[in-house]
Structures are given as structure tokens and as C-alpha cells.
Amino acid sequence: MDRDLSRPAERSRMDTTDAFVGLECVDCGERFDADRATHRCPECDGILDPSYDYDAVELTREDLRERPFDSMWRYEELLPFSRETAVSMDEGATPLVECPTLAAELGVEAVYIKDEGRNPTGTFKDRGQSPAVTAAVQHGATDVALASAGNAGQAASAYAGRADLDSHVFLPSRSGFTNKAMVNVHGGDMTVVGGRITDAGEAYADAMDEHEDWYSVKTFVTPYRHEGKKTMYWEVAEQLAFEAPDHVVYPTGGGVGLVGMHKAAREFRDLDLVDGETAFHAAQAEGCAPIAKAFDEGKARHDAWEVPDTICGGIEIPDPGASHLVLDAVRDSGGRAVATSDDEILDAAVTVAQEEGLEMAPACAAAASGAWALAEQDAFDDDDTVVIVNTGTGNKEADVLRSHLMGKGI
Numbered sequence: 001m002d003r004d005l006s007r008p009a010e011r012s013r014m015d016t017t018d019a020f021v022g023l024e025c026v027d028c029g030e031r032f033d034a035d036r037a038t039h040r041c042p043e044c045d046g047i048l049d050p051s052y053d054y055d056a057v058e059l060t061r062e063d064l065r066e067r068p069f070d071s072m073w074r075y076e077e078l079l080p081f082s083r084e085t086a087v088s089m090d091e092g093a094t095p096l097v098e099c100p101t102l103a104a105e106l107g108v109e110a111v112y113i114k115d116e117g118r119n120p121t122g123t124f125k126d127r128g129q130s131p132a133v134t135a136a137v138q139h140g141a142t143d144v145a146l147a148s149a150g151n152a153g154q155a156a157s158a159y160a161g162r163a164d165l166d167s168h169v170f171l172p173s174r175s176g177f178t179n180k181a182m183v184n185v186h187g188g189d190m191t192v193v194g195g196r197i198t199d200a201g202e203a204y205a206d207a208m209d210e211h212e213d214w215y216s217v218k219t220f221v222t223p224y225r226h227e228g229k230k231t232m233y234w235e236v237a238e239q240l241a242f243e244a245p246d247h248v249v250y251p252t253g254g255g256v257g258l259v260g261m262h263k264a265a266r267e268f269r270d271l272d273l274v275d276g277e278t279a280f281h282a283a284q285a286e287g288c289a290p291i292a293k294a295f296d297e298g299k300a301r302h303d304a305w306e307v308p309d310t311i312c313g314g315i316e317i318p319d320p321g322a323s324h325l326v327l328d329a330v331r332d333s334g335g336r337a338v339a340t341s342d343d344e345i346l347d348a349a350v351t352v353a354q355e356e357g358l359e360m361a362p363a364c365a366a367a368a369s370g371a372w373a374l375a376e377q378d379a380f381d382d383d384d385t386v387v388i389v390n391t392g393t394g395n396k397e398a399d400v401l402r403s404h405l406m407g408k409g410i
């Protein structure tokens with residue numbers, strides 16, 4: 001364990017759950033106390049992952065059945081923080097909507113869309129910012145900061161506002177209008193950087209160097225964002241009566257949600273809270289598909305994508321720092337990685353809206369067109385259950401969807 005434990009006076013300032021034992025580096029395996037290690041691995045700068053003493057977790061299907069389905073924090077036993085201490089707006093607990101027309105088209109038993117658009121700020125990013133901002137509060141931060149393609153920045157400014165922290169959000173100029181507007185509305189300090197996510201990331205890194213007291217809530221820099229995303233899988237499992245879906249198709253940028261859900265599947269399986277196994281599939285856009293390319297080439301890590309160019313801002317991540325974890329999760333679960341064109345993705349968003357009523361933002365619709373591509377590759381059997389994750393609501397980028405119709409003369 002952490003050598004800093006030799007300083008007992010500084011221990012246990014955080015208020016964590018019983019089974020949470022600390023953070024483990026996924027790269028060097030070293031373990032750290034969560035009071036002392038706040039972000040990346042102090043030894044090797046690797047990604048830290050919350051770890052638990054599963055023998056100390058007492059949670060049964062019956063317990064879960066009896067709980068109201070009202071927030072991601074209903075799984076607090078398997079999260080670092082309790083529901084009571086969490087900075088929360090009752091995020092999560094989103095519907096799993098059956099889509100019979102899509103099931104017929106994909107030639108499978110059932111298709112469901114996990115509709116993360118019903119979250120407080122309209123995307124699943126809320127599930128990451130809730131625990132990340134909770135950790136910031138517990139570590140005594142006054143300011144949180146991140147670079148984001150847009151939705152995470154909006155979510156961070158919302159949760160920071162709720163926790164009475166200042167937020168500093170670095171967005172690329174291509175972020176959507178709603179994201180920029182709402183960071184302002186939540187009182188965040190916003191810097192719009194010309195260019196793309198990498199440029200916003202550089203401006204953020206410079207600012208972090210200047211402001212030592214800013215606390216990062218950036219992806220895989222804080223250990224808590226991927227941890228919060230676990231709850232998506234647990235909800236799906238419960239919504240399917242504790243039967244694992246055969247497939248989850250996930251619109252993948254950094255892959256935070258996919259890595260989180262893969263961990264969640266292992267935890268629920270080990271605790272006998274779910275039957276069956278799930279293949280996790282990464283869906284990307286052809287204009288920025290470093291993970292799909294690495295998957296096809298059999299590589300353990302991606303090569304940075306030279307010229308990213310897709311209309312799917314949320315998944316336009318040319319240099320995803322955790323690609324080895326994403327590729328591991330995909331391969332370990334028997335999943336695949338696919339990439340489809342912007343045109344196919346926007347068509348998929350329109351098809352889902354017209355046939356099933358659900359509103360998917362462009363980045364999210366990569367999961368829908370990815371599901372079609374997987375069906376064409378015969379990745380699904382006719383008795384399979386497929387879950388498509390709609391990571392965010394269509395009305396964040398209704399203008400982009402409408403313009404797509406305009407391009408077709410409609």
C-alpha cells in the first residue's frame with residue numbers, strides 16, 4: 001500500500017465507502033491511498049483505478065430490486081463515495097427503451113437504446129462529473145478545470161456550481177453552441193480555443209502549469225470519471241432482469257464509458273449480480289478512428305490520428321490516452337471496433353428519430369450506425385440482445401441534424 005500511510009495524522013480525511021480501499025495504477029500496479037494520490041500515478045504517471053475489497057460488499061439482487069430506480073448512487077456499495085456525500089443531481093437511472101423496428105432491421109431478438117440524454121445536462125458525462133467533483137470537494141479543492149470537446153465541460157461547470165467551486169473549462173471553437181452557452185449559464189470560466197480538442201488540451205495544460213491550485217476533472221486524469229460510468233452497465237443489467245445483454249455498442253472517443261462498463265460487468269459477474277456475458281463494441285467515426293484502426297491491425301495501442309475530421313465532436317479524440325485499456329476491454333469481451341462515415345452516422349440519427357422517436361446527437365448516432373455495420377459483419381446472432389448507448393440528447397445539436405436533411409434537399 002501507499003508509503004504515505006506512515007503519516008497517520010494525514011490519513012482518512014476523505015469520506016469513502018466501506019469496500020473502497022484506494023487507487024491502483026493500471027500501468028505499474030502500485031497502490032495508493034485515495035487521500036494522498038489524487039490524479040495520475042505518483043510513481044509512473046499511469047492511470048489510477050479505484051479498487052475495492054469485494055468480500056466487504058454485501059449486495060444482492062433482492063437489495064437492488066427493493067431500491068427505487070432513482071439515481072446512479074443507488075449502487076454506492078460499489079462506488080468510492082456514498083450517496084449522502086455525493087455532489088449529485090440524481091444523474092443516471094435513465095430508461096432502457098426497446099426498439100422493435102431496429103431489432104427487425106438488424107436481424108436480432110431485441111434492440112434497446114440506453115437513453116443517456118435524460119441526464120441533468122443531457123449527456124452521460126454527468127455520471128463522471130458527479131464523482132469527480134465529489135472527490136474535488138473531499139480533497140479541499142476550490143477550483144476545477146478540464147479541457148473538453150463540450151459535453152464534459154458543460155457537466156463540470158454544472159456540478160462545480162452545485163458544489164460551490166469555480167470551474168475553468170477549455171473548449172475548442174468547434175464545440176456546439178449549447179455547450180458553450182451552458183458553461184456560461186452555470187457560471188463557468190470558459191476559454192474557447194481556436195482549433196480542435198488537442199489545441200484546447202494544450203491551452204488547458206498551460207493554464208494548469210500556471211495555477212497549481214486548480215484541480216483537474218479531466219478524463220483519466222481524475223480516477224473517478226470512468227468509475228462513475230460503471231453505473232450505466234449495472235442499470236442495463238438490472239433493466240434486463242439481471243441478464244447480461246449479448247452486445248453493447250458504444251460511441252467511442254476516449255473510451256471512458258467503455259472501460260467503465262467493462263469493469264462494471266466483471267464486478268457484477270463476480271458478485272453474482274448478473275448472468276451471462278456482454279461483448280463491448282467500440283463505434284467510431286471514419287474521420288477519427290484511431291481505436292478501430294488499432295483493432296483492425298491487431299495493435300495493443302493506437303497511433304495518433306493525423307488529421308481528425310468528423311462532425312461527431314464528442315468522439316473526435318485523435319490521441320486517446322487510454323487506448324490500451326479500451327482495446328483490452330473490447331478484445332477481452334469478444335467485441336469489435338468499427339468506424340462508419342459521417343453521412344452514415346447522421347442518417348442513423350435520422351432513422352432512429354423517425355422509426356423509434358428517440359433523439360440522438362451526431363456523436364451518439366455513431367453507435368447506431370456502428371450497430372448496422374456490425375450486423376453487416378455478422379457480429380450478431382438472431383437470438384441476441386443488443387444495447388446501443390445513446391450518450392447524449394439530440395437537441396444539443398439539432399442544428400447539425402437539421403442541416404443534414406438540408407444537404408439532402410429536405
Ligand SMILES: *Cc1c(COP(=O)(O)O)cnc(C)c1O
Nearest residue numbers: 151253254255256257314391392
Ligand atoms: C464524451 C462523449 C462520447 C465519448 O465518450 P468516451 O467515453 O470518452 O469515449 C460519446 N458521446 C458523447 C455525446 C460524448 O459527450
Ligand SMILES: [Zn+2]
Nearest residue numbers: 025028041044
Ligand atoms: Zn504507476
